[in-house]
Amino acid sequence: MEVNPAWQEYLTKNSAILKDFCFWNLSLFLQKHNPNVPDIPNKLIKPIRRGSLENHKKGYWNLYFDEVKEQRCIYSGNLLTKRDYSLDHFVPYNFVSHDLNWNLVPAHRSVNSSKSDKLPRLTQFFDVFFEIQRKSFEIVFRKAPRSKYIEQYLSIFPSIDGLLIEKTGKARLKETLEPLITIAHNNGFEIYEPKR
Structure with missing residues (x-):
């Protein structure tokens, strides 16, 4: 030609x-x-380097740990503090292609590495994941109501109060996560089996 x-x-x-x-x-x-496959444009052209979650830690999760001081890792039960936690994508980043806060949870560093791109079982991990999400949202909303990380929840909740109302917030978050996990599993993502 x-x-x-x-x-x-x-x-x-x-x-x-x-x-x-x-x-x-x-x-x-x-x-x-x-x-049923989310965010196809970002899957076609992924950034050369994945962004750091350091800003999420500083702008949101450290505020949470300032108040709660410590919590247990939802996967391993190990104690986490502000000095020694990493952030895990509940539904793997390689499937959702975003770092929105409603999909992040503090986890032990070793678990975060071993979980990698594996999917959590909702029956095993969802309730505790929701409680951490609800509590962290409540704390950060009180301390920094104009935080850009608070706004990220509006992509799945119709109003800011949505996550604070336990029954409806829990149902809404589960309705969002359940199909994502099912579709990711159908596309070859493995289920995470924690080592106890």
């Missing part, structure tokens, strides 16, 4: 725009034909 020389400069100069246009239309096509 030969490109007309009159178009060569234009195509070279605008190649990034043309490439983005092609990827955007491809992602729309894939999303239309795979409605």
Whole structure:
């Protein structure tokens, strides 16, 4: 195939725009034909490096630990404090492609590494995950109500109060997580089996 020389400069100069246009239309096509797979555009073109969760720790989870002082890791039962916890994506990052706070939970560093891209069993871990989410939200909302991390909950809760109302908040979060975990498992993500 030969490109007309009159178009060569234009195509070279605008190649990034043309490439983005092609990827955007491809992602729309894939999303239309795979409605149960979240965030297809970010799965097509992942960032070269994954972002750090350090800002989540400083802007949200450290405020939580300032008040509760310590808590047990939901996976291992190990004691966690502000100095020695890492953040785990409850539903793996490689499936959801985001770092939204409603999908993060403090975990022991060794467990976070061993869990990796594995899925938690909701029957085993959801209740305690929800309690940590509810309690952390309550604490941070009281201490920093304008935090951008509070706003992240609006992507699944219709109002800021949604998570604070235990019965409806719990049901809403479970309705969000359950299909994600089922679909991820159907797409080859393994179930996490903690070592006791």
